[in-house]
Amino acid sequence: MSNSRPLEIYMLPFLSPGHMIPLSEIGQLFSSAAQNVTILTTPHNAASLTKISNSPNFRIQTFSFPAKQVGLPDGLENFLSATDIPTATKLYTAVTLLQADLESFMLSSPPDVIISDMFFPWTADFALKIGVPRIVFHATFIFAQTLKNAVREPDSPHHSVESDYEPFVIPNLPHKITMTRAQLPDYVRTPNGYTQLMEQWREAELKSYGIVVNNFSEFESEYTAFYKDIMGGKIKIFHVGPTSLTQSSSNDKANRVHKTVIAETECLSWLNKKAPNSVIYVCFGSACKFPDTQLMEIACALESCGYDFIWAVLGKDDEKDEDMIKWIPSDFNQNVIKTKRGLIIKGWAPQVLILDHPSVGGFLSHCGGNSVIESVSCGVPIATWPLYAEHFYLEKMLTQVYGIGVEVGVEDWNLWVDCGKKIIRREKIEKALRKLMDGEDEMVKEMRRKIKELGELAKKAVQVGGSSHKNLMVLIEELKQIRDQKS
The missing domain is CATH 3.40.50.2000 (Glycogen Phosphorylase B;)
Incomplete structure (x- = not known):
């Protein structure tokens, strides 16, 4: 490493197990590489993250969840508890209300890098404002991101099929991928409020330094190259997983975050x-x-x-x-x-x-x-x-x-x-x-x-010298260079 001083990394995981677990485990990877990681979350969610790492440079910073402001009971802070649309809507509103407190904390003690879930698109502009790189986490594969991008195009063939169950081929991909309109998300078939959110997340990604992926590069190498190309060649992609392989003992495998x-x-x-x-x-x-x-x-x-x-x-x-x-x-x-x-x-x-x-x-x-x-x-x-x-x-x-x-x-x-x-x-x-x-x-x-x-x-990818380990080391080195050039 060009500089032995550790990075100060702030991570913002979305309040759902499928997002929290892998991003927090990516945080563990950084802390295992002697970087300082702070997870920014709420008290109820913090309680489930304490098992992620006992490293002294891995810590959790909590922020009061505005449950009462949106009409939720105390302690309901995770989308795992949302069994209907009204509850999920209140939760999402509460998440957006956290922005002011999160920004205030990061302004008072600026990080060297922000790694945030895609559900926090505001972190892209905030990172630019305070002059640090933002890395986005999607909780899915680049392959899925590529297909999402393909079907958002106005000439996507799903617009011209005669029925919801008529197969069509998504064009211009490295492989022949056949789907039906009925298998596409509702916001793709009929634009709605979520469609607008998807566009916000895409714009935020284009403003970001890169994407961190809980996958290994060999599994989707063609689609990684393809996605970089269709996104204008500006986005960097770092496959650093699978994080589940960092759990070595049977006890660790049995109790990842949730008991x-x-x-x-x-x-x-x-x-x-x-x-x-x-x-x-x-x-x-x-x-x-x-x-x-x-x-x-x-x-x-x-x-x-x-x-x-x-x-x-x-x-x-x-x-x-x-x-x-x-x-x-x-x-x-x-x-x-x-x-x-x-x-x-x-x-x-x-x-x-x-x-x-x-x-x-x-x-x-x-x-x-x-x-x-x-x-x-x-x-x-x-x-x-x-x-x-x-x-x-x-x-x-x-x-x-x-x-x-x-x-x-x-x-x-x-x-x-x-x-x-x-x-x-x-x-x-x-x-x-x-x-x-x-x-x-x-x-x-x-x-x-x-x-x-x-x-x-x-x-092999997660072992020392493997592709994911190398990607992690490269990302740390690049982020340190950005920090040092800034100072």
Whole structure:
């Protein structure tokens, strides 16, 4: 390093687990490289971040959350608790009200760099005002950013198809990517207030020094080069992940930020009794709470397919066992749970610990960015069930670019609060699971070979001398040069 004095880095994670966890772990990477990192967040969220790092140069600065000003109860500070649009709207309003306090703090004690989530676009102009670089974090892949950019163009073919379910090819990409209009976000199909926010985030990105990505560069090298090109060649992109691979012990893997509802020993004990590649892991992220009718279809498919499974079901953690009869078949408990063929976790599951176990051979997933990179890092192929956000884009990466996923056949993008609005039947689910887990099928063997190879590349990337480690060191060096030239 040209200067041994550490950087003063302020990080602003969005108040949602899928954003907070990876950005805070990126903060841990910086602090492990002897840089000073301060996470700016609220008291309730700070409590869940204390396990990220015990490094003396990693600290958390809290700001009072304006819950009462927007009509929220005390302690409701995270989008994990938002189960409807009005609550989410109040939360987002409260987040915008934090700007004044955050700016005041950063003006009184200026950092050398601001690394902020895309949901804080104002940090781009603020960083320019105080003369420091701003790095943006998107909580997804550059591949998804590329597709988002492609469909925002006025000549995107989704404007000219005759129906929502007519396939079209997104033009001018490195691969042939086929989608339907129904799989695109609502704000792409019909411009709304969120469309305007997307444009604000894009403009803020163009004013920023670069993008930091929780991924490894080898996984999306073509799209990184492509995205830089379409963004005018000005933006720098630093792949520094996967951050999940920084968790080395089983205890760390089991308790990343959120305390899991199952003991690490119980989970490992169950998995250790299973054959290699024999278990399906089922989880749909931190925001999806399916209705009982959809849970019943999943349960019937899991029972019928015959494979061992671990199923994480959110929104049921305070439910009594006898209430499960509403969303499982009558003989499910007797035939599946008591025989130890299946394990249901009602609440937060130790996902990385599960995926990294050799008995796990498939993942039924919503294709959220964190779930995808964690599965790839562990070498586990995915049955894709996209729901909202950028999930359908990432499904296409898994199935159409890399061939490491099997589509369940979900047709419609929905808001997270409408998950399960259109029920996916058990026959579709079972068919995808059988296709994913058929160890004798040549296509499945090739899929497993590819994803195991990618998993090895991910592990090498985060090691000293690997691509992600090098990118982190380069970014630190460049930021120090900017600081020193300024002084």
